[in-house]
Amino acid sequence: MDSMMMDSMKSMDMMPGMEAMDMALMQACMDACSACEQACTVCATQMMDCSPACMNCADMCNTMMRAMMRMQGMTPAVMMSMLDACMAMCQLCMDMCMKHEAHSEVCRMCAAACKACMDACMAMRASMMAA
Amino acid sequence: MDSMMMDSMKSMDMMPGMEAMDMALMQACMDACSACEQACTVCATQMMDCSPACMNCADMCNTMMRAMMRMQGMTPAVMMSMLDACMAMCQLCMDMCMKHEAHSEVCRMCAAACKACMDACMAMRASMMAA
Amino acid sequence: MDSMMMDSMKSMDMMPGMEAMDMALMQACMDACSACEQACTVCATQMMDCSPACMNCADMCNTMMRAMMRMQGMTPAVMMSMLDACMAMCQLCMDMCMKHEAHSEVCRMCAAACKACMDACMAMRASMMAA
Amino acid sequence: MDSMMMDSMKSMDMMPGMEAMDMALMQACMDACSACEQACTVCATQMMDCSPACMNCADMCNTMMRAMMRMQGMTPAVMMSMLDACMAMCQLCMDMCMKHEAHSEVCRMCAAACKACMDACMAMRASMMAA
Numbered sequence: 001m002d003s004m005m006m007d008s009m010k011s012m013d014m015m016p017g018m019e020a021m022d023m024a025l026m027q028a029c030m031d032a033c034s035a036c037e038q039a040c041t042v043c044a045t046q047m048m049d050c051s052p053a054c055m056n057c058a059d060m061c062n063t064m065m066r067a068m069m070r071m072q073g074m075t076p077a078v079m080m081s082m083l084d085a086c087m088a089m090c091q092l093c094m095d096m097c098m099k100h101e102a103h104s105e106v107c108r109m110c111a112a113a114c115k116a117c118m119d120a121c122m123a124m125r126a127s128m129m130a131a
Numbered sequence: 132m133d134s135m136m137m138d139s140m141k142s143m144d145m146m147p148g149m150e151a152m153d154m155a156l157m158q159a160c161m162d163a164c165s166a167c168e169q170a171c172t173v174c175a176t177q178m179m180d181c182s183p184a185c186m187n188c189a190d191m192c193n194t195m196m197r198a199m200m201r202m203q204g205m206t207p208a209v210m211m212s213m214l215d216a217c218m219a220m221c222q223l224c225m226d227m228c229m230k231h232e233a234h235s236e237v238c239r240m241c242a243a244a245c246k247a248c249m250d251a252c253m254a255m256r257a258s259m260m261a262a
Numbered sequence: 263m264d265s266m267m268m269d270s271m272k273s274m275d276m277m278p279g280m281e282a283m284d285m286a287l288m289q290a291c292m293d294a295c296s297a298c299e300q301a302c303t304v305c306a307t308q309m310m311d312c313s314p315a316c317m318n319c320a321d322m323c324n325t326m327m328r329a330m331m332r333m334q335g336m337t338p339a340v341m342m343s344m345l346d347a348c349m350a351m352c353q354l355c356m357d358m359c360m361k362h363e364a365h366s367e368v369c370r371m372c373a374a375a376c377k378a379c380m381d382a383c384m385a386m387r388a389s390m391m392a393a
Numbered sequence: 394m395d396s397m398m399m400d401s402m403k404s405m406d407m408m409p410g411m412e413a414m415d416m417a418l419m420q421a422c423m424d425a426c427s428a429c430e431q432a433c434t435v436c437a438t439q440m441m442d443c444s445p446a447c448m449n450c451a452d453m454c455n456t457m458m459r460a461m462m463r464m465q466g467m468t469p470a471v472m473m474s475m476l477d478a479c480m481a482m483c484q485l486c487m488d489m490c491m492k493h494e495a496h497s498e499v500c501r502m503c504a505a506a507c508k509a510c511m512d513a514c515m516a517m518r519a520s521m522m523a524a
Contacts, residue, residue: 001431008499009435034427038394041462042402044317047309052204055306055317059194060213062455066190069434073183073227078219082191085216088209096204106401132300139368140304165296169263172331173271175448178440186437186448193324200303237270314466321459322475325452335445335489340481344453347478350471358466 001030001069009071017076020131025124026068032113032120033065033086039113040093043106050096050107057093060086061117076128083125090114090121132161132200140202148207151262156255157199163244163251164196164217170244171224174237181227181238188224191217192248207259214256221245221252263292263331271333279338282393287386288330294375294382295327295348301375302355305368312358312369319355322348323379338390345387352376352383394423394462402464410469413524418517419461425506425513426458426479432506433486436499443489443500450486453479454510469521476518483507483514 006027037058044054064086067074094114100107137158168189175185195217198205225245231238268289299320306316326348329336356376362369399420430451437447457479460467487507493500 002428002502005432005435005499005502008502012438030431034431035395038423038427038458038462039398041459042398045314045405045463045465047311047313049309050204051309051313052201052307054204056194056198056201056204058459059197063187063190063194065431066434066451067187069431070183070187070438072438073181073185073187073223075223078216078223081219082216085209085213088212092204092206092209106398109395109398109401133297133371136301136304136368136371139371143307161300165300166264169292169296169327169331170267172328173267176274176332176334176445178442178444180440182440182444183438189328196300197303197320200300201307203307237267240264240267240270312466314463316466318456318460318463318466321456325449325456328452329449332445332449335443335447335449335485337485340478340485343481344478347471347475350474354466354468354471 001027001034003027009069012072014071015075018071018074018079021071021076022124022127025120025127029120029124030065030068032117033061033068036090036113036117037061037065039110043097043110046104046106048100048104048107050093050100050110053093053096054110057089057114060089064121076131080125080128083121087118087121087125090118094118132158132165134158140200143203145202146206149202149205149210152202152207153255153258156251156258160251160255161196161199163248164192164199167221167244167248168192168196170241174228174241177235177237179231179235179238181224181231181241184224184227185241188220188245191220195252207262211256211259214252218249218252218256221249225249263289263296265289271331274334276333277337280333280336280341283333284386284389287382287389291382291386292327292330294379295323295330298352298375298379299323299327301372305359305372308366308368310362310366310369312355312362312372315355315358316372319351319376322351326383338393342387342390345383349380349383352380356380394420394427396420402462405465407464408468411464411467411472414464414469415517415520418513418520422513422517423458423461425510426454426461429483429506429510430454430458432503436490436503439497439499441493441497441500443486443493443503446486446489447503450482450507453482457514469524473518473521476514480511480514480518483511487511
């Protein structure tokens with residue numbers, strides 16, 4: 001996510017509670033979701049037993065990324081529920097891809113992208129709890 | 132979702148715990164997600180203050196529907212987390228559209244589709260807890 | 263797509279040329295896209311050599327369906343270009359799934375859904391050319 | 394798209410004709426699609442008259458990006474048809490957002506992202522014609 005575009009998001013009206021969000025963490029989280037969607041999409045085309053989890057993870061990460069870009073249609077409580085779902089899905093996808101890390105470079109990169117996405121979601125969720 | 136296609140899903144390998152799912156409830160839930168995605172997509176184009184919530188809800192419902200079709204890449208715990216996120220998003224979208232029910236027939240239909248989707252997700256989640 | 267929701271779409275403002283579209287054909291086309299997305303999503307999880315084409319077809323059909331629901335952001339020329347892309351993708355997915363029709367019921371159903379979607383897109387495109 | 398992930402894509406089996414694609418142009422095109430999806434998603438939440446076109450453009454760009462990541466399920470002919478649809482959609486979205494460039498910074502950035510995506514698709518299409 002481009003930082004100029006990010007700045008412009010801040011100027012739009014938001015729902016109560018959303019204006020307190022840490023925009024730097026959110027930008028990092030959107031980028032991690034985007035990278036994870038891409039890694040999962042490539043990994044899913046390998047047609048290994050992780051593929052269906054990768055497809056689910058790609059869709060969930062795209063939905064999560066878009067939701068962070070639409071703060072006008074979101075509350076902190078719904079955002080946290082979606083972050084939980086996204087972290088759970090990333091964890092499952094990572095676990096499945098890790099089983100192939102010895103022989104598939106794509107799975108290894110996909111697992112790393114899932115881990116980075118999970119961490120970014122966790123950091124964002126923690127900052128929302130603290131707010 | 133076509134019942135013949137649904138039957139064929141049952142014959143694929145699933146992760147532990149997924150084979151116990153109530154397929155009739157899941158079929159109803161997928162159909163409710165699909166209807167909700169469609170209603171939200173139409174409602175979002177009205178460019179009212181519910182639009183961003185409708186866009187989020189359409190994406191979440193599509194992701195939820197697809198995840199139910201890929202039981203090979205899902206565990207009961209992750210499924211429940213996604214159902215929670217989907218219900219939370221439908222509730223928010225419904226609440227925002229309900230404010231316009233007096234003057235927008237589209238918002239009234241969208242709120243009804245969100246309610247039906249929420250109910251279907253709840254029924255499915257309850258059956259998973261009981262299993 | 264619910265016919266009441268469909269009726270309400272007609273009352274929204276449209277771009278020049280879009281108001282001449284045959285709404286019955288469009289409703290049939292949206293339903294065929296939705297059914298095709300679902301069939302392709304299930305078929306893709308089988309992890310056969312048709313899976314990547316099924317994933318592409320599921321995404322294209324969802325994008326096509328949503329575009330038909332947003333006639334405020336569309337012109338006849340762009341719609342026809344998207345219909346061409348959707349038909350081309352459905353044809354490829356159908357061809358790949360047909361190779362497995364003897365031993366996979368899911369592939370057979372997916373090919374049928376692709377064929378139906380292609381036909382519905384063709385009918386809609388033809389009516390737009392005639393308008 | 395990460396260049397290491399991109400390299401790994403090249404090692405997967407592809408359909409006839411796809412192996413001749415210019416991978417540097419494709420990487421640039423995927424990145425432009427991703428940036429355009431993000432800009433359009435933000436722009437759509439402004440609820441201006443460009444919003445429905447932005448929603449369509451976001452969906453088409455995501456579908457285009459994912460299709461480039463799944464070269465196992467694609468032929469050059471289908472890819473060119475999808476590139477045509479993506480360019481047509483980007484052009485329309487750009488035209489609508491350009492009307493607001495004087496008073497909306499978000500629309501100006503969205504129009505620029507649409508233009509960059511159109512150019513990247515055009516470069517890729519031209520290289521495919523030459524191949």
